[in-house]
Amino acid sequence: MIKIGVPIVVLFLVSSLSLWPVTPLGIPSSCGAPQAANQVAVDFASAKVLCDESHIDRGSDMWTPGNASMFGWILAEYGYNVTTNWDYSLDSGILLNYQVLCLVFPMIALTEGEVTAVHNFVDSGGGLLLVGIEYTTSGWKYTPANLNPVSQAYNITFNLNRVVGRAYRSSGQILDHPVTEDVQSFHSKCDEVWGCSLTVTSPATTIGIINGASALAVAQSGSGKVVAVGSPAPVVQYRHDGGWQLNPNDHFQLTLNMIDWLVGNPHRIVEPPEIAIFRIGSGPSMNSSELSNYTLFNGAIHEHTTYSDGGDTPDAMTVAALRTSLDYFVLTDHSHMVVGYEGTLGALAARSYAQTYELDCPIIIGAELSSILHTIGFPLTEDIYTTDQQTGVNAIHAQGGIAGLSHPTMDSAYIPVWLAFDTYGYDAFEVTNDGYFQASGEYCYFRSFYGASDSHSANGVGYIRDVVFVQNPTGPNGTVSGADVADALVNRRIVVLDLRNNMIFGQGVWVDRFLDIWDQAETAITDTRNQIESLESGGLKLGLSRMYLQKAESAMDWWNPSAALEATHDALLPSVTGLDLNTTAPNLGVMTPSSSVALSIKLENRLGYGVELNATPFVNTALAFDDPSTEVIAGPNSTHVTDLTGTASSFGYTKVMLNLHDFNTTEKPNPVVIQMGGIISSMTVQAINSTEGSALAIKLLVRSRDNLMIASAKISYNNGTAHTANLAYDGEGYGITLGPYSPGVNVTFQILLNDVLGNSFVINGGTYHIVSNAITSTTPADSWPLILGIAGAGAILAVLVVFVFLRKRT
Structure with a gap:
């Protein structure tokens, strides 16, 4: 942490x-001792x-x-x-x-x-x-x-x-x-x-x-x-x-x-x-009772998708928002003068995706007007097309949105707008943009401000965050709306979290409230872990509680203590501790190309009534499920296994993310996302003949960007002596060339794969016999020197994890 x-x-x-x-000032007791050990020398x-x-x-x-x-x-x-x-x-x-x-x-x-x-x-x-x-x-x-x-x-x-x-x-x-x-x-x-x-x-x-x-x-x-x-x-x-x-x-x-x-x-x-903690003035005078009326929502403002110049689709950006524990996400694709393109379309597509799969992250519709000096507006109801700065700001306001001046230090062209900030009627400016925090912080004393994510990629989401404090949220089921975020921002009920600079920035009252929630969350995680371990020591299996605990720990890694508190609360609900949920064999693991797959979910119900919940796969690469959502059930005091059936693709890494939601239990826990990984054992083995002998060119085929999920790829082979070597990724797969070998040599190999989720896969490649100018295989194959297509047998050490990619802990 x-x-x-x-x-x-x-x-x-x-x-x-x-x-x-x-x-x-004096350091609050909740903040501990100074880390700057030699902050003040004796003769300072x-x-x-x-x-x-x-x-x-x-x-x-x-x-x-x-x-x-x-x-x-x-x-x-x-x-x-x-x-x-x-x-x-x-x-x-x-x-x-x-x-x-x-x-x-x-x-x-x-x-x-x-x-x-x-x-x-x-x-x-x-x-x-x-x-x-x-x-x-x-x-x-x-x-x-x-x-x-x-x-x-x-x-x-x-x-x-x-x-x-x-x-x-x-x-x-x-x-x-x-x-x-x-x-x-x-x-x-x-x-x-x-x-x-x-x-x-x-x-x-x-x-x-x-x-x-x-x-x-x-x-x-x-x-x-x-x-x-x-x-x-x-x-x-x-x-x-x-x-x-x-x-x-x-x-x-x-x-x-x-x-x-x-x-x-x-x-x-x-x-x-x-961590650099800035208190920009004390803010409004409020006691603890008054502060408790405000709910924290920890989200991100100003991001792009492939609907403009972003590197990832609206779907992928939404998944990134879940991965980084965002409570809301303001997507703001560029809006130029091409009607029906860019603008709000990316945010609308993301919102549709989130709603279709009932994902727990409200998408707020926005755009970055870019035929003028860049200006974000949200929440928006329709696209705005203009080349006039003032018209752009006015059009945002006409829709009930707020206008934020984007990255004012990006180019000298922004100087006139920066100087006429109030004349144009801007509501706020970006004090940090994707970690570029220059020297405009003093303006936050008298101008509203926010931090801009603006990374243009799913991997960059979550590093610049805006915590808004909202009284009586107006979104569905107590969630935050675009109007709520805008109102909090304009009134400076906001704390900017810049994880690239390790910085917390805002008015003192809100910074202190955030730090107080942080302390509460750290204590809650420790207490929850201890209670789970105590219950497990008595023989209970608490797979679902463990998932919520992991969700809380991930939220803290992404500086979202309010989400962590919510997850620890869910972890100890009687309706959650009364259940054990896990996947059973065959899981994903090593799959044969184009084979039928059954992902089995085992639900042990120790409650006195029947339990139902929905398992909805919203990400499934190299694997197609038969049904868009499956009901997982278990009767009172019973155990039931539910299969999610589908078909594997011909090659690639398989990634599945399941949204577990709509529990019918007495207490309603929030959705939790689990993810699993697998590999399709599609390999090519090619003979390369030369005067020096015959070599084996071996490649495990994967799809573009599958390498982002693969932590390491090695080959273990024996050509008379045992060897291990790293496989190289070339955009099409992980490969290596072994040899050349003289006739009479036998080569046996396995591919050893580890993914970023902690799974380990072993794919058996078979044994190949080197003969004069040729190679034969103990595994049935096409005649040489053509490429052999191998559907290798496999083994797996599978890991089921809550959907988190932990930041490197500093």
Whole structure:
């Protein structure tokens, strides 16, 4: 399980919107001890850090970190108080209250008085961090030039150019200095923007080099210190930067080093808490009783299917929503100007699929208007086609939906819309998009926000999540509706979960409520497991309870504690502990091509009344069932086996997902999904003759994307001595070539397959005898050297699991 026992960052709003401080408060007992073991050294001196955003223009605030950023978070974790300045001039006396000033490529030139104030600040002992940007005359049109009136007094000039690359200590590009201690790399790639080089003359010193040019420098003046870095990447890109850092904590370490050196604190090795928790203001004042009136729904907003540019079908995306324990899913395919294509069609298809198979995940209809600068709208009742930004926003509102500005840092074209956000009437913006969390977090103090999944693939679903808090949900049977999600989002009753950055982000009251539910869920899982084990020790078989427990554990792996609580409740219902449900032989296992298959479900009913439920296969690859749904039954105090019959395909991996739903029991447990795997033993064995002898080309045939379910494929063979080798996947199957062999050699082999569910399959390939320029088989086959089609016998160690693909536990 992911542990939430970490230090907490609290961002709170003060009376003036000009300054927003961040101060680490006392850690609640439910959150445990700090993970940053050396957070505060014995001789550490706390300091106040001012991030200036009073000189922003052309959307540069989206790239300027303040207190609601990873930069502000890591500094707060290590004892610093970080504040964002929006309105005060730097010569207003504001600097008297701070020990460090951060200037990130000001787009509005500092006045002469401000430049003087900054110089006086440094000479009097202040620390100054200067951050540059690439110089461009098109696109973003950013410039580092406005730093030079300040920096040139310290013999550092920010050049009007672009620097692309990385600095490595191992290559001699990072020089020894307290600012670079324990930093193995840093880079200039800040997602859509890059950095510039520095011209440094003595007494200033270059301590970091990218592509032969100075990229990091230090200087001293009076009793103060200066650090200059050519790119915003080291203060913006931390946990999700595409692997540009050699060590994943390099930028965290560099950030801490810079501020520690500027303040005069001793070196500390950075050990970031596992999860970054942001409280963006306290939110509404509510007591525990009032909070209990709100139900948590943990879902995902902004995703695409094959109806636009997504990589997976609406069906596959819906399955991914179940896999990652989503309580709702807002699908938003692109909507261009082609009527009857894209738009809401993907979401409508997904909703139809979910309703057909009674799957437990409401699909909310939305679209991303893409003939304008991308804007998502939901819930929608019909498609919108327009090339005008304002018309698009108005059309969404006309349907009762909300308009969200998509990925504002994706392209410089978004600058005008970002600047006119309120004029257009946008309801919210994406503070993180598929893990791209830049520097716009401070806007969440006064704008509504959400996290965007936007991965365009089933494998990417679930990593960016939005927990909404809803009073009196209006969806069917207590589920959440699109209107409920929209209302919660607009009113900021939302917590963004960014699993790519390991981040929890929202107003304090809702973050605390989420963490409280998390603690409850962890306790409930432990208690449920103990109770199940106690009952099993008394001789009861509790297969169904185990399924609900596994469902709860999976929900926690995907940061959905409310779903985990619900599943633990289901696990201990008397109507669930009174049943044992499992599959029996032959299960799936190793199947002969095109053979009849019977999947048997055994239901032991210890209740005093007859039990019925529906088993509905909603995913079945390489296997066709005879009936769309089968009723599983067992009379009072009896056991019954129900067969789901079907026919295997000619080859491939077989994946079956069953939705168990509509229990007729006294207490009604929620649906639970189980999945099984199998393999069809369709192989080809081909003779390859040469002057050196005859080789065997062996291939187990599978379908495209079957490899996603196969964890490993090996061959065990004996040609006089025993061998084991890995099989290689080539898009058509898993194969290997053995030999060549001389006449007289016998080769016996088995294919050993393991899938991601934990199943192990053994397919017997037979024995082949090498003769002169030919191979004969103990298994009946076509004449050589043609391809032999083998329907091998098989064995299986089968595993029945609840439908979960666990995230890698961190």
